[in-house]
Each structure stands twice: as structure tokens, then as C-alpha cells.
Amino acid sequence: MMTLWIVIAAMLLMAAVILLWPIACYKQGQENAPVLSQKQQNVSIFQERLAELENEQTQGNLDKSTFQQLKTELEKTLLGDVQFEEQPIQKAPKNVSIQNWLVMGVITGIFVLACLATYNSLGASDKYQQFLTLADAPLSEEHVAETKAPDFAMAVKALKVKLAENPEDIEKWFLLANSYAAMGDFRQAGEVYNKVAGILGEDKLGYAAAKAAYAQMMFPVAGEKMVPVVQQAINEALRVDPEEPTALILQGLNAYQEQAYPEAIAAWEKAKIKAGEAQVRKFLDPAIAEARREMGAITPPVMQQEKSDQKIAETITKTASIKVNLDISPALRAKVSPQERIFVFAKAGMPMPLAAERLQVKDLPITLVLDDTKAAMPTAKISSAEFVDITARVALSGSPRASKGDLYATAKHVAVQKGVEITLLIDKVVD
Template sequence: MIDFWLAAGLLLLVALSFLLIPVLRGRRAQLEEDRTALNVALYQERVAELQTQQEEGVLDAGQMDTGRAEAARELLADTEGVEAPRVSRLGKPLPLLAAILVPVLGLGLYLHFGASDKVELTREFTQAPQSMEEMTRRLERAVEAQPDSAEGLYFLGRTYMAQDRPADAAKIFERAANVAGRQPELLGQWAQAQYFADGKKWSDKIQALTDEALKADPKEVTSLGLLGIAAFESERYQDAIDYWNRLLTQLPPDDNSRAALQGGIARASEKLVAGGGKLAEAPAAKVAAVLKVRVDLSPELKAKVQPGDSVFIFARATSGPPAPLAAKRLTVADLPATVELGDADAMMPQLKLSNFPEVQLVARISRAGQPTAGEWIGRSQPLASSTTAQQQLTIDSPDK
């Protein structure tokens, strides 16, 4: 912050110089004007002495003219280079008053409208916090400085949960949901914080939050985990198993929480059997979709393409997002070629071939290497994503 005020002070001095320099120049001009007036007075006094001497008969007319000319030369020599005095319309008091009011007014406006607190906060965040309490204070100040930042509210809520402050976290997540538009993840975090703030007592409010979150995103992990906990605590062990199994399918294979989740499922299963219940059969695992396709060029195009042209082969849903579900890249030199497109080639984890019943195969040639635009293209008819027979795809049309 010291650097900021030093820079501000330097700029202030520059601004004041534009106001004070004309005043100082005015003083200099006044001195030069006074000196000129003195020289004129001396000239007039010299001429008067010469006239007196002429009247007394000491000087004749020629000597009088010579003396007058000499006095005039001296006057011109003394005033040479002196600029004509400039008259200021503003006068001296106004620049001096402005020199005082400008910094005072500027400082007042900055303190009222400026962002010195944000500047200092940004500087603090460049340094690693020494403790969780320090991090919490920084986040609280960030939220105070930017109350409409959903990201700042989210991180502050997570920090409160890490510090076992669920009541504070619930209020922050509620604010974040209102700012960001009730995103499923925020609703899940809000419901979880509210559950622990209420002493692990389920309520209609928490149920409504989890229902809203899962309606918007059936795979919202916090809501699934929370519903499993609530079901286990109320001895609804089969519901707990179902929720946790749904959550388990969303976690990456190397996620550290998978072991704890599997342990919870095992305990719920034991309690269900011990109470005389029967485990429901787990739904059959969805078979990963794999499409095999052979790609070739039409005879008419073989003379028009270049070996280094890129070839993008992908599958997309006929009714769904336009983004490719699986894609691979070759070159014209590789054609004809047989490739497999499957769940392992998914561009995004939630967009897999097996999640969409019907897809279309597309192959595009792009000299610029752009998968979304090219020169030539080939498309298949819609087919089931579970198709196992090899498909033939020919690139034969201009890409429009």
C-alpha cells in the first residue's frame, strides 16, 4: 500500500506543478516589469539632466543630441530580451486556491469511490496464508469487498465447513445460490451445511433443496451423498445403499473417497440383512458402447486432397448436444482406415456413447486442422449406439 501512496503523491506533485508554474512565472514577469520601469525612470532622469545642462549653456545642441542618443541606447540594452508583460485573467488567488483544493478534493473522492481495500486485498492474496484463520479472514474481506462474487462466497462457505461452522456456511451458500442462480452444486452444498447446522435432523427445507438439485442434475454428488447419510441415520438402509451406489458411479477410479463410500455401503448392507431385510439386486451395469467404422474417400476426391490434410472421425447424438460424443483424428494418408469409437474416446465424462440411444457417424477433411469446419465431409444414417456391426463411411460431399 505504501507503493500506491508514493505513486499517488508523485502524480499529485506533477498536477500541482501545472497549477503553480504559471504563478511562479507571473512573479518572474513582475520582476522583469519592475526592472523595465526602473530603467525608463533612469532614462527620463538622464534626459532631464541633459536639458538642464543645455539651458545653462554647458552643452550645445549637438552634444544634447549625442547625450540623448546615448541614454536611449543604454535603455534599449537594459530592456533587450524582456517579454511584454502578460495580463492574467484569473489572477493569482485562483491558481493558489486550486492548488490546495485539487489534492483535498481528489483524496476525498478516492476515499469515497476508490478501491483501496481491494488493492490491499489483492496484494495480500499474492502471499500464502500462515493459517486457516488468516485464510478465512481474507475470504471474509473479499466477500465484503465483492458481495456479488459467487466464487468468493462458495470458497468462504467451504472454508466455514472445514472449520466446523455449518450454520455460517449455510448462510453463505444461500447467498451464493441467490447470486449465481441456484446452481445444483450450490444447492447441494447449502443442503449439506443446513443438515449439519440443524444437528443432523432432516427437514422439509433440506428435502426441497436436494430435490431441486437432483432435478436439475441427477448426478449432483453432494446431494446424493447427503441423502445416503440421512437414509442411513433413519435406518432406511436400502435407500442409503441406492444413493451411495449412484454416487459411486460418478467418482473417478482414483478418488480417495471411494473406499469410505464402499465401506458405508457394506455397513448398510450388513444392517439391512441383520434386521431381516433383503438386499435389492443392483441394476445391471451399462455395457460400454463401441462403434467400429471403416472410413474411405470417394474416387472423385482422391485427386483433390493432400496426404497431410486432417481427417476427423466422430460420433454425435442425433437428439442431444451438438458436441461430439467420441472422436479420433487421422490424416488423408491413413485412409482407408478402420477405427473404433467408444466411451473411452468421450470428449467429456458425462457425454458418452452409451448415454445416448441413437447417434450419427461423421468424417470431415480439414486442411486447416479445424474439427468444426472443413472442405469435405461424409455422414452416416442414424444408428443405435449399441450397434456392433462394422459401419462403412465414405467422404464424398463438400462441407457446407
């Protein structure tokens, strides 16, 4: 940041020099300009004319008497011209006008202030570092705890200070909620989203999205169950915006879990209206296809295509597996109870794991396989991803969410395909 300000100061200084340089040059030029008078000009004209007459005489065009007569008349003319008081034709001013300096100084000042104001408005956004942090950071809890947690903690602290100064800044409330979600603190994120909805009110744009995000955060907090608080938030979001995609996805998920496949399909089809392209391709279309297969309501013209899709899906499922050789370091094993829980899961950028396994410290060492049979949800399987991050965590608190003191190991960007085998040694501690 210091380098940026030095560059800005240098550029503004150059701009000021460019604006003021013409006045300085004009003053210097005027001081060095020769001062001419009428007398000097007349003498110069006399000398030039006399030289012409002498040249004419030398060439024989004038005889001596004519030359003398013309010379006498020229001398009389010169005498008549120079007998008057000398009047300067050009005189350099002693100083450039103070008014000129004042005008250019004001223009330079306005230029500098305008540049600074423009930068402050468009370039010096205090959200830029927060944006980079949120954009670059994956949502996996263990990665946040390992590398990004301090950054998010600082971002949360800074956002709270800003919001204390301006509690009506909706953008910063959303950034705060996103920061909590990226840290894996879904309860805090949900509370902030709910607060945003309260600040906005039902008549403001963004209310439905905030309510839907609140429902989305509270869903994993409730153990991925459609508890009343989640359902109420979904209903409030859809009452204001019947096409709110996040609320419709959750509504469809609830219907799917209750085996109400037509209702699930209807909700997910409606969610596609406003959902993003990636969300439609990676979740909604596969979820709708699976709900149709479960329902068995496949029309004859579509049957052959669905069978083909099902074969492809089965092939992908058979080849989408990762073998994990898991153990814990002897030093850490001695510090924990054999009954402590271990959560092993694979994620691909979303809070919901694509495959998960639960065991205890006493089970180590162990070799396990993560595939579609270990999916936490039927619509979110490991076969839907090309690469995943795999984490094994000894949860001393007993919660799947990372807590200070938990022991863990992680492997990043693991290819999802048959035959892939990795080794994880739990040897790190969450700070």
C-alpha cells in the first residue's frame, strides 16, 4: 500500500509540474527577451537603406551627385525620427501576474483533489482485501483452520468495527455473514443473515435472499434436518420472492427426503429460473434426474435416454472412489482417548461433504474407501466432482465442525477416480 501511495504522489507531482511549467517558462522567456526602441529601429532602417545606396553607386546605377542627394535626404529623415523621446516597443514585465499564479494554483489544487477523491471512491475500497480473502479461500473447515483462519478473524474484526460506525451498511453485513460461513461457523453466519433480513424489511431487494441464506446456514446446524426455524425461513423467502433459488433448493430437498418426488422436481425446476449456470449443471439437473428415476415417472420417449444416462452414472460411480490409508502420529495418539471420534470427509468447495466416514481413534490404523456409497446426501456424491479435498479430524469436542485443539490431517486436490490411493497421518493441531 505504501508503494501505491508513493506512485500516486509522484504522478500528482508530475501533473502539477506540467500545469505550472508554462508560466515559469513564459517568465524566463520574457526576462531574456531583447528590449527594442523606436530609435534603435530607425537607426537600423537607416543603415540598411544607406548600404543599399552605396551598393547602387558601386554598381554604377547612381552617379556621385545623385548618391549624395539621396544620402542627404536619408540623413534628414533619420534626424527627424530620433529627435523625439525614446518609446519602447517591447518591454519585459518585471514579474508574472500574481493573478496568473493564483489561477494556475487553484487549477492544480482542484486537479489533485479530484484525483484523490476519485481514487477514494473507486479504488481505495476497504472491501478489496476482504473480497480477495473470500474469493480465494475454500470453504473446507480444516483448511480455514490451517491457513486462512487468522485472515478471516481479522476480516471479521474489521467488519465489526465498520458496522459499529455504520450499522446500515448492508454490503458489510453480507461480507460478515460470508466470513463466518467460510470459517465454518454456520450458526453465526445464519444469525447475521437473519439480522440483514430484519434491517432490510420485506419491501426491500435482498430480503428473500437473506432469509434463504439464513435457512441454508441453519440447515446443517440442525443436523441437516428440516426443523421449524428452517422451514419458516424458507416460507418467508418464497412469500416475498417465489423464485428465490436457495429457498427452492432447500424446499425440494425436504420433499425429496420425504419421498415426495414430484414436489421436489417442481421446486428444483422452478429454482433453475434464477439459479446460476454452475448450480444448475452441478446440482439441479442431476438432482432432478435422480428424483425422476426414484419416482419411476419416466415417459416412453425419454426412457431410452434415461437408461443411457443411468448407465453412464453407474460407470462413473464404479470408477469414482478414493482409498485412504489413515493413521495418527504416536505422539498425538498418547494425548487422546481411544474413544475420541474421528471424522473423515471429502469436500469440493461446498460446506456439505460429498463423502464421509466416522470412526474412533482405537480403529487406527485403517484403510477405508470414499465413494458414492458414503454420500451424506443422495444429490451430493463424490462422483459429481473431479477433485476433492480429504480431511481426517479427531474431534475432541465431538462436533464435525473444527474446534481449537482438534487433531487433523488433510490432502488437497485429490483426483476422483478408481485406483487413487492416499495416505493421511494425523499430526497437526487446530490453533
